[in-house]
Amino acid sequence: MYIKLLQLQLKTLLEYRFAFFSQVLGIFIGYISTVIVYWLMFLRFDELNGWTFKETMYVYAFAALTINIAAIFFNHFKTMDQEIINGTFDKYLIRPHNVFFSYLISKFDVAEFANLFLSIAVLIYVIDVNHIHFTAVKIVFLFLGIIGAVLVNAGSLVLIGAVSFWTLKSESLYDTILWPAQFLSYLPMGIFPKIIQVLFTFVLPFAFISYYPSTITLDKVNILSAPGLAYSSIGIGIIFFLISLSVWNSGLKKYNGTGS
């Protein structure tokens, strides 16, 4: 059934080719601009708290890839408030499946999917220029790290959506809080004050979007005060996603209550 829906999405895409290409271009410019800003910073300075330009680019590329993957499936949670305000959200309530699942599969972001090829290419390129020596353990944790990070990103999008059950306006929350926070996750977390590191590890686990998993790939686990954190991405990702999901579901229950 999901495949069927996907085909339909692709068909609408062909109708709105123009919007699709502008979205892809926008994402592409986003990449280029971040690279240029990093390049300018490292033109005069050689290190960012012990991280070189190439290593910092790895942190960014890894974060961008996982944000990208999560956006393919979960991007429409950002605009869930619009659906609730317009009343179009109610159609998911009467579908024979679980409401969360119905809403999840209602949209598949094709532009983000197209962008996936770029994200993967960039990550492979950055891995190449960093001359990373891969071991079996590293490869396993690279993939576990990606899954964990995608879950953290997905969880935060679900959480943003969940807020709209209560306040009805969640997109501004994305612009003002989640977007800056994602920005922070592009950088080695070690440069930030301790309190932010703790916050982004245990409360909103954005440090797992790239920083902790990157330390394994780049042989930097020793700089962490708790090396175990680097290996716990997948666990943190699952826990955070499940918490977000349950917040979403309790929001739904409250929404059902007022709706009838």
Next chain:
Amino acid sequence: MRVYFEFMKKAVKNSVAYRFNIWARMLGDLAFIIMWISVWAALYQGHSDMNGITMQNALLYVMITQLLISCNHAAYPIGRMEGLVREGRISSEILKPYDFITRCIAEDSGQIFSYFILSGFPVFMITFQFMNIGLPIGPLKVLLFIYSALCGCMIKYFIELSFGLLSLWFIQTRIQPIFSFTISLFSGAAVPLWFFPDWLENIANVLPFKGIYFVPSAIFTGQLQGSQLQHELLVQGMWVVASFLLLRWMWATASKRVVVQGG
């Protein structure tokens, strides 16, 4: 005049009404300030200064630039124009008994002012106190900074509104990411022009955008002095006039176009 003042007042009331948004905005502003302070502090590790710019200069620069960015982002003229054109409300705007451009300016300056009071300024003061960096300039320079910051705000607003008017001709959102990035790069929003390579700085010098953030922030950090300061202020003033004329000219052409299509 009274009409425009009412528009301004309404915009202020509107932005005060959503208290949740204000808190969210303050948190976002704070996150960006902390992020840039941390980045520059980390880059400066092991360097006492870079091209004559000390770490204190750089940190003060990012703090004041973030304040200006936060205020400038309170208005979104491109989105406003795009929305008006998409929903077809632009034609009724022309018929109304006030000048559309002045109305936009009045409304958005109200919004910018309220965000300055409610989010930008308090966040800046908190970080400024916390970082314990002394103010390197006297009261006269502070006034010059305020003047320059206002000029920068106008340059950005006039250019962006002109760009927004392009939506009457074609869907300009396609090139908007490039446009926004050009402004952000050459205005010194992320990296101050001090650290640009020479060729890139030369490009920045002939563009209007450095007047948006770089010039006021450089005045604030005490890095612009004497004849150089006079020169920069003069150039900035010229760009304000030039971008305003551009906006006026574009609006004159655009409103004619709307009328022709409508008739």
